[in-house]
Amino acid sequence: xxxxxxxxxxxxxxxxxxxxxxxxxxxxxxxxxxxxxxxxxxxxxxxxxxxxxxxxxxxxxxxxxxxxxxxxxxxxxxxxxxxxxxxxxxxxxxxxxxxxxxxxxxxxxxxxxxxxxxxxxxxxxxxxxxxxxxxxxxxxxxxxxxxxxxxxxxxxxxxxxxxxxxxxxxxxxxxxxxxxxxxxxxxxxxxxxxxxxxxxxxxxxxxxxxxxxxxxxxxxxxxxxxxxxxxxxxxxxxxxxxxxxxxxxxxxxxxxxxxxxxxxxxxxxxxxxxxxxxxxxxxxxxxxxxxxxxxxxxxxxxxxxxxxxxxxxxxxxxxxxxxx
Amino acid sequence: xxxxxxxxxxxxxxxxxxxxxxxxxxxxxxxxxxxxxxxxxxxxxxxxxxxxxxxxxxxxxxxxxxxxxxxxxxxxxxxxxxxxxxxxxxxxxxxxxxxxxxxxxxxxxxxxxxxxxxxxxxxxxxxxxxxxxxxxxxxxxxxxxxxxxxxxxxxxxxxxxxxxxxxxxxxxxxxxxxxxxxxxxxxxxxxxxxxxxxxxxxxxxxxxxxxxxxxxxxxxxxxxxxxxxxxxxxxxxxxxxxxxxxxxxxxxxxxxxxxxxxxxxxxxxxxxxxxxxxxxxxxxxxxxxxxxxxxxxxxxxxxxxxxxxxxxxxxxxxxxxxxxxxxxxxxxxxxxxxxxxxxxxxxxxxxxxxxxxx
Numbered sequence: 186x187x188x189x190x191x192x193x194x195x196x197x198x199x200x201x202x203x204x205x206x207x208x209x210x211x212x213x214x215x216x217x218x219x220x221x222x223x224x225x226x227x228x229x230x231x232x233x234x235x236x237x238x239x240x241x242x243x244x245x246x247x248x249x250x251x252x253x254x255x256x257x258x259x260x261x262x263x264x265x266x267x268x269x270x271x272x273x274x275x276x277x278x279x280x281x282x283x284x285x286x287x288x289x290x291x292x293x294x295x296x297x298x299x300x301x302x303x304x305x306x307x308x309x310x311x312x313x314x315x316x317x318x319x320x321x322x323x324x325x326x327x328x329x330x331x332x333x334x335x336x337x338x339x340x341x342x343x344x345x346x347x348x349x350x351x352x353x354x355x356x357x358x359x360x361x362x363x364x365x366x367x368x369x370x371x372x373x374x375x376x377x378x379x380x381x382x383x384x385x386x387x388x389x390x391x392x393x394x395x396x397x398x399x400x401x402x403x404x405x406x407x408x409x410x411x412x413x414x415x416x417x418x419x420x421x422x423x424x425x426x427x428x429x430x431x432x433x434x435x436x437x438x439x440x441x442x443x444x445x446x447x448x449x450x451x452x453x454x455x456x457x458x459x460x461x462x463x464x465x466x467x468x469x470x471x472x473x474x475x476x477x478x479x480x481x482x483x484x485x486x487x488x489x490x491x492x493x494x495x496x497x498x499x500x501x502x503x504x505x506x507x508x509x
Numbered sequence: 510x511x512x513x514x515x516x517x518x519x520x521x522x523x524x525x526x527x528x529x530x531x532x533x534x535x536x537x538x539x540x541x542x543x544x545x546x547x548x549x550x551x552x553x554x555x556x557x558x559x560x561x562x563x564x565x566x567x568x569x570x571x572x573x574x575x576x577x578x579x580x581x582x583x584x585x586x587x588x589x590x591x592x593x594x595x596x597x598x599x600x601x602x603x604x605x606x607x608x609x610x611x612x613x614x615x616x617x618x619x620x621x622x623x624x625x626x627x628x629x630x631x632x633x634x635x636x637x638x639x640x641x642x643x644x645x646x647x648x649x650x651x652x653x654x655x656x657x658x659x660x661x662x663x664x665x666x667x668x669x670x671x672x673x674x675x676x677x678x679x680x681x682x683x684x685x686x687x688x689x690x691x692x693x694x695x696x697x698x699x700x701x702x703x704x705x706x707x708x709x710x711x712x713x714x715x716x717x718x719x720x721x722x723x724x725x726x727x728x729x730x731x732x733x734x735x736x737x738x739x740x741x742x743x744x745x746x747x748x749x750x751x752x753x754x755x756x757x758x759x760x761x762x763x764x765x766x767x768x769x770x771x772x773x774x775x776x777x778x779x780x781x782x783x784x785x786x787x788x789x790x791x792x793x794x795x796x797x798x799x800x801x802x803x804x805x806x807x808x809x810x811x812x813x814x815x816x817x818x819x820x821x822x823x824x825x826x827x828x829x830x831x832x833x834x835x836x837x838x839x840x841x842x843x844x845x846x847x848x849x850x851x852x853x854x855x856x857x858x859x860x861x862x863x864x865x866x867x
Contacts (some may be wrong), residue, residue, distance in 0.1 A: 220619070224616075267536075270536055273535045333535075410805055414637070416636075424604070
């Protein structure tokens with residue numbers, strides 16, 4: 186039943202995405218050409234990267250609101266070390282370690298102390314961003330190596346290099362989530378943590394690694410972000426966590442955990458990116474833009490629930506609390 | 510069901526491999542060397558007699574939309590565009606974040622605008638996108654907040670440090686009849702802008718017409734309202750015969766005005782400096798402040814619009830010494846590093862303050 190509903194939602198997003206693309210190609214000047222598609226894909230890179238791990242985290246019935254702050258902290262570390270004269274090739278792994286440490290910090294608080302991830306990551310949301318300002322202050326580091334800033338904006342035809350990175354990691358994440366034991370464990374502990382625990386799933390361990398993965402992905406996104414904008418600042422990526430969570434929910438992942446698919450999330454990331462790009466190209470005012478995005482999100486949270494309630498009313502015996 | 514998670518290191522490794530690519534160690538000093546050896550870009554010669562083209566599409570990209578200061582500036586730009594037969598529009602993010610302007614620049618490239626007039630949230634983050642815009646033949650003017658020079662052809666600077674420093678002394682001198690003790694209420698002790706202005710104030714005070722004026726103290730309110738308030742209080746306790754205060758910061762002048770308006774010094778101790786009309790309107794009306802100054806944002810947008818049109822029409826290329834006409838504001842010359850200076854700041858007083866809303 187649940188899988189069925191998820192599939193249906195994905196289908197709807199796909200239809201919506203196709204509809205918007207067709208409308209924009211026909212009706213919006215400058216949408217359907219290689220360089221615009223390239224910008225559009227590039228603009229969704231960081232959100233897509235962080236959404237990959239956020240999907241797993243939310244399916245496991247947790248949330249990580251500190252991703253954008255982790256990104257900022259990682260940018261600040263990069264800037265500070267670069268100013269100190271370290272080679273960029275040494276700085277990048279350090280940034281990924283910083284991300285891993287941030288994730289581990291979240292994960293340990295959630296799993297060892299049993300604190301709710303919403304509260305923990307709201308705390309670290311402020312903590313990591315604050316730390317970023319302590320490390321780099323309000324300065325911007327911009328003299329980054331052109332070889333890397335060039336790579337971050339380079340593309341094969343209309344497909345940016347960064348999008349290839351997203352595609353590779355998305356494939357890895359999708360296989361892990363949908364075709365391996367750990368993936369099944371994530372679904373299991375998301376639908377019913379206690380049952381999963383008694384079935385032998387190492388709940389805490391998996392959750393800890395999910396947070397670590399989320400942190401690493403945020404710092405990977407920070408590298409793309411820093412090179413793409415050729416600017417390392419403590420305020421890089423402010424507010425991105427909401428865009429990430431929004432895309433994941435729009436992609437049909439249940440905020441209560443246990444349900445969702447990666448292809449759905451990726452399509453949602455793309456849908457939000459296309460809508461934004463097309464509306465800006467069509468000179469739609471920013472307020473309307475935010476309104477439309479908000480509407481899509483409310484619809485995404487509302488629709489599956491309304492659908493479920495409606496089906497329960499029409500055929501009360503079908504929908505039950507059946508276990509997977 | 511296995512509990513090991515070998516996929517995570519795999520993902521990490523994949524990211525590392527893709528990002529580090531095949532490259533030796535690159536450090537800050539390597540990049541500095543490369544950049545210093547890069548040749549300067551040359552631009553096509555400008556034709557000062559070229560007429561302004563009709564129907565130019567000019568896009569204003571402020572730090573954020575729905576900000577009264579930028580709304581006035583961009584309306585000024587639109588008024589200019591109307592005069593020379595162009596179309597101006599304002600687009601931009603609703604939050605002034607560092608990189609939110611980049612996706613707007615990219616869409617403006619797609620829309621094939623003739624010129625982009627930008628106030629940069631991050632002087633560096635917008636440069637790669639603006640470089641693409643310039644490669645696509647779009648002229649770029651920065652206003653209010655400059656981008657790194659590689660990103661634009663011309664920067665329309667709202668006010669020079671020298672003008673701001675000197676005119677504030679002139680403004681106060683007129684109000685106190687060129688004599689008496691004066692003090693400065695600044696921002697932080699190491700605020701670059703304020704310190705440059707104060708140096709010019711001191712230089713102006715050396716002129717013979719100010720021989721009866723004495724700068725007794727520079728106080729620092731750290732751009733905090735409460736600290737500026739108590740510093741003003743302290744100034745008047747130490748120098749009860751103070752004739753005037755200059756506060757070259759919008760936070761400082763408002764706090765000083767609030768203190769003075771409730772004190773017996775109201776109207777007796779003159780206060781001037783840099784402020785915004787909305788913030789100081791009530792103090793001008795109740796007589797605490799006679800006059801203060803700031804650049805006029807509408808003129809800033811107006812001039813930026815004409816600069817964009819002159820660039821797009823080939824009248825100027827952004828090189829030093831080129832001249833162009835900017836409607837009612839008259840003729841302007843491009844200065845060093847592609848800067849165009851708006852001119853002397855606008856003085857706000859009882860007579861004109863109601864005409865401004867920002």
